Amino acid sequence: MKVVVRESTMVRPGEETPTTTLWNSSLDLIAVNTHAITVYFYGPNDATNFFDTKVMKDALSRALVSFYPLAGRFKQDEDGRVEIDCQGQGVLFLEAESDGIIDDLGDFAPTSESLKLIPVVDYSLGLGSYPLLNLQVLQISKFLLLKTVMYEEFFPKTGKNIYKNE
Template sequence: MDSNPKMKMNITITKSSIIPPSKTISESPKQLWTSNLDLVVGRIHILTVYFYRPNGSSNFFDPNAMKKALADVLVSFYPMAGRLGRDESGRIVINCNGEGVLFVEAESDSSLDDFGEFTPSPEFRRLTPTVDYSGDISSYPLFFAQVLALIRSDLLAQIHEI
């Protein structure tokens, strides 16, 4: 099947939530240094897109189950629930403040078949939420996920992390 470069997707965000860790760990450090490599590369989110077809389960990609699982895993991976900041010397650090990650639920009238052979196109970029990097580095989550329900119950999951 050929891809359709002229395809236009209508994407509607139905809900956005900040998901904090399900519990706090008192022994966790308050700040973590970023690596030297992290200091020289740009601070942008890495965008990853996954496509899934329904598996027949009634709770296939249930947003509430996904949010609970995300909150539970953030207990072990607590830095991902933090924000970037600067220490007293100005070095970029991860503030392990447990503010949470962004979880976005969206829907579209497109179907998985509309993507054809998945040839990269400007339309693919529309599958991922945009981030406003004009604010302070502490103003956006390190990690966010968007789950996009497509027509005929196909599902698209996008994971974004710094």
């Protein structure tokens, strides 16, 4: 299955949001940092704007006004504590397409094929370099696939990133 990204956009909050820094909780600070991966499938309906990414981006922009920390970035304070820097930098929105079909994914277990559906995040560039939320909308054959990669922490003793061979 080949996935081709047609457009990559940074969607910012639609209105001015608070410019502030938010501390992470003590539990967040001891957790392993990674993004949580979720995948949603939607079959086409009769609406003419079913796959209208402009409508999706506008809705996301409005939602980010209330959920403005998601449009921020991580940073470290002078003592090294990780915080959310709320400057309205935005959320990554990718529009992609594939010539594959849903059946190519089998039972949806994590495989090399299903990994092609996940937006790639380069953690090597540092803590403040990547958005807390990445969205990729993929038109796959006759189905729409909405994938999110949202920053989440997993505790070392209870969670494991199933998409890495560790």
